[in-house]
Amino acid sequence: MEETPILSRNYHYNMTKNNQIINKIKGRSKKYSSNVAKITEFTKNEVVSIQKAVEVLYTLEHPSFKNGSSVELHVKLNINPTKSDQFVRGNLVLPHGTGKKLIIAAFVTDGNIELAKKAGATIVGSDELIEEIKSSGKINFDIAIAEQEMMKKLPSIARLLGTAGVMPNPKTGTVGDNIEEMITLIKKGKVDFKNDKSGNIHILCGKINNDFTIEKIVENVTAAFESVEKSKPEAVKKKFVVSAHLACSMSPSVKIA
Numbered sequence: 001m002e003e004t005p006i007l008s009r010n011y012h013y014n015m016t017k018n019n020q021i022i023n024k025i026k027g028r029s030k031k032y033s034s035n036v037a038k039i040t041e042f043t044k045n046e047v048v049s050i051q052k053a054v055e056v057l058y059t060l061e062h063p064s065f066k067n068g069s070s071v072e073l074h075v076k077l078n079i080n081p082t083k084s085d086q087f088v089r090g091n092l093v094l095p096h097g098t099g100k101k102l103i104i105a106a107f108v109t110d111g112n113i114e115l116a117k118k119a120g121a122t123i124v125g126s127d128e129l130i131e132e133i134k135s136s137g138k139i140n141f142d143i144a145i146a147e148q149e150m151m152k153k154l155p156s157i158a159r160l161l162g163t164a165g166v167m168p169n170p171k172t173g174t175v176g177d178n179i180e181e182m183i184t185l186i187k188k189g190k191v192d193f194k195n196d197k198s199g200n201i202h203i204l205c206g207k208i209n210n211d212f213t214i215e216k217i218v219e220n221v222t223a224a225f226e227s228v229e230k231s232k233p234e235a236v237k238k239k240f241v242v243s244a245h246l247a248c249s250m251s252p253s254v255k256i257a
Contacts, residue, residue, distance in 0.1 A: 036252045043254060050225070053246045053254040054217045060251050061208040068209035069248035070099075071217055073224050074202050075257075076242040081199045085235040088201065089194040091172055092227040096216040097189030099207035104186055105129070105141040107150040107168065112179055119183040126150070133157045139164040145174045145182045189220075193228065201228055208248065221246060225257070 039056055048056070054071070061069045079086040106121035107129060116124045123129065123141050133139065134157050144161065146154065146168035154161065154168070161167040168174040172192045176182060193201050205220040206212045225244060232240040245253035 032250075032252065039252055039254055047255050047257060050221050050246070050256050051214075051218050053256045054214050054221065056254050057246060057248050057251065058208060058214055061248055068207045068212075069250065070207050071205045071221070072202055072247055072249070073205050073221055073228075073244065074200060074247065074253065075225070075228050075244045077195060077199045077201065077228075078239055078242050079195065079199045079233070079236055081195055081197055083235070086233050087195065088228075088231050088233060089171060089192075090227055090231040091190060091192040092223060093185055094189035094191060094205065094220045095223055096206065096212065096220055098191060098204050098220075099209070099212060100142075100204065102143055102186060103141040104183060105144040105166070106179065106183065107144065107146040107154065108179060109147055109149050112147060116179050116183065119180040120187050121145070121183050127153065130154065130157055133160060139166060141166065143174070143186060144168050145176075145179065145186070147179060148175060148177050151175060191224070193224075203228075205246075221256075 039060075043052070043056065057071060077088060079088060081087070103123065104121045105123040106116035106119075106125075108116050108124065108126060110126050113124050113126065125132070130153055137160060139160055144166045151168065158167060170176070173185070173190070174182060191203055193203050195201050203224045205224050206217045208217075229241060241257055243255065244257035245255050247253035
């Protein structure tokens with residue numbers, strides 16, 4: 001029996017993989033188009049209340065999934081992001097948390113290691129933790145807090161922390177000697193936000209699953225939106241919020257402002 005040439009086998013394999021990818025994309029596109037139609041039917045392309053927007057999103061996603069889609073608030077601001085006096089930054093504790101279990105790192109002095117562990121930090125250490133990160137070059141946590149005394153020791157890994165977006169910062173309430181309070185707030189659902197290069201803000205407000213009712217998501221989104229509105233810089237004299245949308249991870253958005 002004549003053996004199929006390797007190049008021919010590879011060709012057929014690649015064609016099969018390509019067709020699988022194309023079919024998957026078509027499937028997603030079909031679902032996305034269907035979701036757009038559902039949103040249009042509910043909203044009539046008009047601005048709707050946060051309550052109605054969340055209800056619409058729940059019709060697109062099945063809440064029985066253990067790790068459901070994230071619900072995200074996207075706010076377009078009327079700012080010039082290139083001007084430092086118009087930079088927007090803030091934080092808040094969501095009433096019902098984000099639904100995401102965070103890995104918290106705590107850079108503390110030796111005497112506070114046990115305190116940080118009891119408060120709920122996952123990764124805790126002093127000089128040895130800094131050296132470990134420095135030698136491995138890896139960041140395996142979602143957020144970090146630092147005792148004031150430890151900040152002068154972080155420059156050696158500042159680039160790694162900064163690139164990963166986990167550099168402790170007094171402005172975000174992740175630097176201080178109130179170690180227990182900082183960790184507790186994070187575990188309760190403290191989220192930080194700041195505008196991106198386009199002047200937009202994005203905040204995770206929960207997940208569509210059995211742990212979150214519609215009411216809980218509504219309360220989280222309301223708190224997040226109000227916090228953004230209150231963060232208006234003094235240099236901005238015109239209308240601050242241009243628009244606001246709610247969306248799930250892979251869904252079309254619903255306009256709420």
